[in-house]
Structures are given as C-alpha cells and as structure tokens.
Amino acid sequence: METATLETRGLNKSFGSVPVITDVDFVLRPGERRALIGPNGAGKTTFVNLLTGNLRPTSGRVLLDDHDITELDEARRIRQGIGRTFQITSLFPMLTVRENVFLAVSECEGIAGNLFRSALRHRPQIERTDELIRRVGLSDVANTHAQLLPYGRQRLLEIAIALALRPKILLLDEPAAGIPTADSHVVLDILATLPKDIAVLLIDHDMDLVFRFAQQITVMVQGSIFAQGSPREIAADPRVREVYLGDSKHGLAAAS
Amino acid sequence: MTAVSTSGPAYPAASSQLRRLALPLPWLATAALPLFLPGYEPLATQILVMIVFALSLDLLVGYAGIVTLGHAGLFGMGAYTAGILSVYGITDPLLTAGCAMLVAAATGLVFGWAMLRTKDLTLLMLTMASAFLLYEIANKATWLTGGEDGLQGVNFSSLFGTFAFDFRGITAFYYSLAVLFVVFLAVRALIASPFGWSLRGIRENSARMAAIGCPILKRRVIVYVISAALAGLAGALQAQATQFVALYSLSFELSGNILIMLILGGSGRLYGAFIGVPAFMFAQDLLAKQDPANWFLGLGIILIVLVMLAPGGILGIAERVMAAIRRRRGAA
Ligand SMILES: Nc1ncnc2c1ncn2[C@@H]1O[C@H](COP(=O)(O)OP(=O)(O)O)[C@@H](O)[C@H]1O
Numbered sequence: 001m002e003t004a005t006l007e008t009r010g011l012n013k014s015f016g017s018v019p020v021i022t023d024v025d026f027v028l029r030p031g032e033r034r035a036l037i038g039p040n041g042a043g044k045t046t047f048v049n050l051l052t053g054n055l056r057p058t059s060g061r062v063l064l065d066d067h068d069i070t071e072l073d074e075a076r077r078i079r080q081g082i083g084r085t086f087q088i089t090s091l092f093p094m095l096t097v098r099e100n101v102f103l104a105v106s107e108c109e110g111i112a113g114n115l116f117r118s119a120l121r122h123r124p125q126i127e128r129t130d131e132l133i134r135r136v137g138l139s140d141v142a143n144t145h146a147q148l149l150p151y152g153r154q155r156l157l158e159i160a161i162a163l164a165l166r167p168k169i170l171l172l173d174e175p176a177a178g179i180p181t182a183d184s185h186v187v188l189d190i191l192a193t194l195p196k197d198i199a200v201l202l203i204d205h206d207m208d209l210v211f212r213f214a215q216q217i218t219v220m221v222q223g224s225i226f227a228q229g230s231p232r233e234i235a236a237d238p239r240v241r242e243v244y245l246g247d248s249k250h251g252l253a254a255a256s
Numbered sequence: 257m258t259a260v261s262t263s264g265p266a267y268p269a270a271s272s273q274l275r276r277l278a279l280p281l282p283w284l285a286t287a288a289l290p291l292f293l294p295g296y297e298p299l300a301t302q303i304l305v306m307i308v309f310a311l312s313l314d315l316l317v318g319y320a321g322i323v324t325l326g327h328a329g330l331f332g333m334g335a336y337t338a339g340i341l342s343v344y345g346i347t348d349p350l351l352t353a354g355c356a357m358l359v360a361a362a363t364g365l366v367f368g369w370a371m372l373r374t375k376d377l378t379l380l381m382l383t384m385a386s387a388f389l390l391y392e393i394a395n396k397a398t399w400l401t402g403g404e405d406g407l408q409g410v411n412f413s414s415l416f417g418t419f420a421f422d423f424r425g426i427t428a429f430y431y432s433l434a435v436l437f438v439v440f441l442a443v444r445a446l447i448a449s450p451f452g453w454s455l456r457g458i459r460e461n462s463a464r465m466a467a468i469g470c471p472i473l474k475r476r477v478i479v480y481v482i483s484a485a486l487a488g489l490a491g492a493l494q495a496q497a498t499q500f501v502a503l504y505s506l507s508f509e510l511s512g513n514i515l516i517m518l519i520l521g522g523s524g525r526l527y528g529a530f531i532g533v534p535a536f537m538f539a540q541d542l543l544a545k546q547d548p549a550n551w552f553l554g555l556g557i558i559l560i561v562l563v564m565l566a567p568g569g570i571l572g573i574a575e576r577v578m579a580a581i582r583r584r585r586g587a588a
C-alpha cells in the first residue's frame with residue numbers, strides 16, 4: 001500500500017467577499033488518525049472541498065507528497081488517492097447497493113469503460129464489491145435500491161464507496177451524522193479495520209467518537225486553525241473549552 | 257428489509273431459466289407473421305425499423321439520462337446516406353447500411369462532443385437545434401436530396417446478391433427482423449456491461465460519478481456515438497425497405513414521435529421499445545386515419561396521463577401490477 005502526505009500552505013477561500021477559510025497551514029501524514037472539529041459554519045466542509053478539488057482556493061496551495069495539486073480537478077486527485085465521503089449523502093438512489101459500490105470499484109480498477117463483457121462476469125471486481133459491502137455490514141441489503149435504505153445505512157454505503165477507490169487519504173465529513181448513536185460504533189469499527197497506513201481525517205460532532213478515534217485533533221474556528229494537539233491536550237485547553245466544547249457533557253470528562 | 261430491486265440485473269432470479277427458454281418465442285412468432293397476416297409485411301417492417309430506432313434512443317434517454325428531441329437527425333443522416341449512395345450506384349444493402357452507420361456516428365461525434373457539456377433544458381434545445389440544422393440543409397440541397405419531393409431513384413440490389421427487395425416486402429421484413437435481433441442483443445450486452453452500469457450512475461447522480469473518477473463527458477459522447485450509429489442503421493433500413501427517403505426522416509415530428517413511443521412503452525427498460533412502438537403505430541393507424549385532427553388531441557391526452565400517472569410507461573404499469581400480485585401471494 002502506497003502512502004501519501006497531504007498538506008496545505010496559506011490556504012484561503014472566500015465566497016464573494018466573505019472569507020470562509022483564512023491562512024490555513026495543515027499537514028496530514030501517512031497513517032495519521034486526525035479529527036477536525038469546530039462549531040457549525042467554521043469552514044470544515046469547505047476545507048475538505050478544497051482538499052478534494054471540489055472547490056478552488058482563492059489563494060494558497062494544496063500539496064500531495066510535495067507536489068502542487070492545487071490546479072488538479074477532483075477526478076485526478078481521486079486517482080492520486082484522495083478519497084472522501086459527503087456530509088450530505090450522495091448516492092445513486094435508484095441503483096442497488098451492489099451497483100453503487102461496483103461503480104466505484106470499476107472506475108478505480110479501470111474497467112468502467114468496458115463495453116463488451118457483462119459487469120457480473122468481472123469476477124475479481126464483483127468479489128471486491130461484495131467484500132466491501134460485507135465490511136460495512138450491508139450484505140443483507142446488497143440488492144436493495146439505495147434510496148430504500150434507512151439513512152444510517154446510507155451513510156455506511158457512502159463509506160463503502162469511498163473505500164472502493166483505494167484511498168491513501170480518506171476524508172470523512174460527518175460520516176456518523178444521522179446514524180443512531182447506538183450504531184455509531186459501527187463507524188468506529190470500520191475505521192478500526194482500515195489499513196494502518198491510510199491517513200484519515202474525520203469530521204464529527206460526536207465527541208465520544210472523536211476522542212476514541214483520533215490521535216491528533218485540529219480545532220477550526222471561523223476558518224482558521226484555532227488549536228492542534230493530542231486529545232488530552234485539546235481536552236485540557238481552556239480556550240477550546242470556552243469556544244467550542246463548552247461544558248463536560250460532550251464526553252470530554254471521560255477523555256481527559 | 258424486504259424491498260426488491262425492480263431494475264438492473266442484480267443476482268439472477270430463480271426463474272431466469274424459464275425466461276431464457278421463453279426469450280425466443282416472441283421472435284419466432286414474429287418470424288411466422290407473414291404466414292398468418294399476409295399483406296401486413298410493410299406495416300410490420302415499419303414497426304421493426306422503428307423499434308431499432310427506439311432502442312437506440314433508449315440508450316440515451318433511459319440509460320444515460322440524455323433526453324433528446326433531435327434523434328431523427330441521426331436517423332435521417334443514415335437514411336439519406338444509404339439512399340444517396342444507391343442513387344449513385346452503390347446499391348449493396350449491407351455495405352450502404354454500414355456506411356450509413358459510419359456517417360451517423362460521425363455526425364453524433366461532432367454534435368455530441370459539442371452539446372454534451374450542457375445538460376437539462378439547454379441540452380434539449382441544442383439537440384432540437386442540431387436536427388433542425390440537418391433538416392434545413394437537406395431541404396435546401398435539392399440537387400443532392402430532392403428536397404421536399406424526397407429522394408428519387410433509390411434502388412437497392414438484392415440482399416447477399418440473392419434476395420431481391422420484393423413487392424410484397426417479404427425480404428425487407430426478414431432483413432429488418434434479423435437486424436433488430438442483432439441490435440437487441442448488442443444493446444442488451446451493452447447495458448449489462450460496466451460501461452452500461454456507469455451510464456446509469458451518470459443518469460442517477462453525475463456529480464457523484466465525477467467524484468469517483470468517472471470521465472463523464474467521454475462516456476456520454478461514446479454512448480451518443482453508439483446510439484447515433486444504431487439510429488443511422490434504422491434510417492438505412494427504412495430507406496432500403498421503402499426504397500425512398502423523405503424529409504420526414506429528419507423531421508422534428510419524427511424526433512417527437514419516437515420519444516413518445518419510447519416513453520409510452522417505458523424507457524430504461526430494454527423492452528419498452530418493443531411495447532411502445534407497436535402500441536403507438538396501431539393507435540395512429542386506427543385513430544389518425546379516421547380523425548386526423550383529433551389524433552393530436554388524443555396523443556396529447558395520452559402523454560399527459562402517462563407522465564402524470566405512469567412515468568414508467570406500459571411496462572412500468574405491468575411491473576407495478578406484478579409487484580402487487582407478488583406481495584399478495586407473499587402475504588397469503
Ligand atoms: N457555496 C457557498 N457559498 C457561500 N457561502 C458558503 C458556501 N459554502 C459554505 N459557505 C459558508 O461558509 C461557511 C462555512 O461553511 P462549512 O464549510 O459548511 O462549515 P462547517 O462544515 O464547518 O459547518 C458558512 O458560513 C457557510 O454559510
């Protein structure tokens with residue numbers, strides 16, 4: 001498995017005259033498990049969109065292994081190993097779970113342009129599809145249309161699609177949002193089974209999940225990096241408590 | 257969770273053996289038609305040709321989600337290519353059909369490459385404009401196309417040098433049936449391929465397809481070119497079966513009619529073309545002759561009812577009925 005380091009230098013993004021991301025220097029190293037937290041509207045999703053190429057920065061650079069990828073579009077960055085899930089579920093609603101995952105597998109393995117052989121006869125890709133579906137616990141609904149799944153399971157399908165692309169870097173934008181708290185451990189379990197050298201950036205509001213998952217936490221406030229450190233450091237930082245974490249009912253007490 | 261998928265081949269159903277055995281039956285029945293309904297061969301041929309045309313349209317509308325109101329432009333390019341070649345002495349049916357496919361595919365490549373960057377209403381307008389353009393060119397170039405009078409002197413030699421296009425239309429009928437069968441197999445294979453699945457992905461959520469690394473414009477152009485080639489083939493068949501090419505073959509009316517036929521039968525369902533075309537043509541034959549003014553009124557009403565109540569067309573209705581029966585059986 002190849003690894004990669006994702007980095008931003010002096011990244012800025014404004015919508016019109018409104019600055020949303022200001023001067024962000026950020027590094028995500030191979031194998032890192034980092035959480036990105038911050039209040040709603042802090043710019044976390046926008047930041048992810050800048051990393052994936054979904055949005056272009058107003059100024060600043062995005063680097064992958066020291067190569068400038070600021071000008072590369074989304075599709076090219078995916079091929080270089082930057083995978084993501086969407087905060088707002090984005091699936092193929094009228095296709096089955098299996099078809100959803102196969103589409104990603106076939107693009108990743110370069111067989112999606114094949115006109116002549118039935119998709120089902122592409123054994124290795126079909127097997128990989130079924131393996132991914134099993135990994136996220138959706139085997140029982142493999143032939144169900146994505147739109148008929150409960151929201152929480154749609155989130156899991158999102159993750160399967162992201163994993164199908166063999167990312168070196170995985171950006172998860174609130175993957176557990178909408179998953180009943182009782183089931184959010186499923187997300188944690190999946191994250192735990194990811195290859196160790198994939199770098200993962202997790203955005204989530206579930207502090208329990210964040211503190212159990214992350215080795216490093218970045219706190220973003222109003223488009224800037226406000227604090228960075230280990231979960232212990234972040235939990236102990238009084239400024240962070242003040243602006244974001246508030247009191248200890250988010251599970252902070254348990255983590256510190 | 258007991259929901260079942262209604263479209264797309266997932267795991268083959270248990271009844272697939274039965275279905276495989278039943279598949280040749282409609283084809284054999286159709287092949288026997290001249291025995292039972294002598295004199296109806298020309299109408300039957302017309303239906304077969306239109307099914308080929310509708311199948312080519314289904315690839316765009318039903319699978320790739322590209323709604324076009326200019327598909328006759330490609331059909332007409334095929335018809336005129338075959339027809340004009342025959343006027344100039346190249347009369348072999350298969351050779352001219354092949355040329356028709358190439359010319360239509362090239363036309364599809366040029367227009368598709370230019371148009372498919374846009375979508376929705378803009379794309380719909382551009383497809384219409386592209387067909388109007390071709391229609392006007394054919395209308396003006398009377399020295400080549402015969403203009404409004406249609407192309408004169410179309411004459412094809414015998415199929416394989418053996419079967420002449422006879423007055424009753426037997427040769428044209430079996431020729432069209434064979435072509436339709438081959439096109440059907442090709443389209444069926446295409447939609448089952450990874451490429452075919454990716455088309456449905458683009459139809460369902462093109463932003464997401466881009467985000468999994470799919471070269472969307474390229475895929476859409478490829479399917480447009482394939483569809484254009486098949487539409488051109490249908491046009492060539494038409495020219496060969498009727499030994500005539502009229503401006504109608506490039507017209508907006510034909511573009512609209514073929515879209516209605518497909519939607520009537522059910523788009524994105526492979527068999528929709530086989531249901532919608534004959535249903536439309538029989539209705540047209542019955543109603544339009546008796547009462548041409550009210551035919552369009554009736555057509556309008558049928559369309560409104562379809563779009564409002566049964567967006568899946570006749571096949572969509574059948575699927576819902578079958579699902580209801582299965583549910584009742586499951587409950588009992
Ligand atoms: N496309 C856009 N156009 C204008 N403003 C936007 C756009 N996307 C996000 N914003 C604004 O940028 C800010 C950050 O949004 P977002 O990145 O979604 O925050 P977060 O994910 O941290 O909740 C918000 O104030 C939001 O309204």
Ligand SMILES: [Mg+2]
Nearest residue numbers: 044045046087
């Ligand atoms: Mg967000």
